[in-house]
Amino acid sequence: GIELLDKLDLLKLIFPEVDNLKPKTNGHKNNYLHTLEVLDNTSVFNDMKLNFCALLHDIGKPKSQKFINNVWTFHYHEVIG
16 A cells, blocks of 8 residues: 555655655665565554554654764664654
C-alpha cells in the first residue's frame, strides 16, 4: 500500500513523514527503502501495532541528519521521531 501511494504521488499528502525518508542527497542509506524492508519483514507476524511501529521507526532521521567527519549521523532520531 505504501509503494502504491508513492507511485500515485499521494504518499507526501497522506504520510509526509514517510515520504521525507527518501534521500535528498547521495552518499547515505536510503531510509525510505530500509523502512519498506522492515515493514515487509514484520508483516509476517500479522500484528498491526508492530507494522505501524516498523513504518514509523525512523521518521526522526530526516530532522536529525547531519554530516559530521565525512559520516552521516542521525543522533537522537528515536527521540525526535
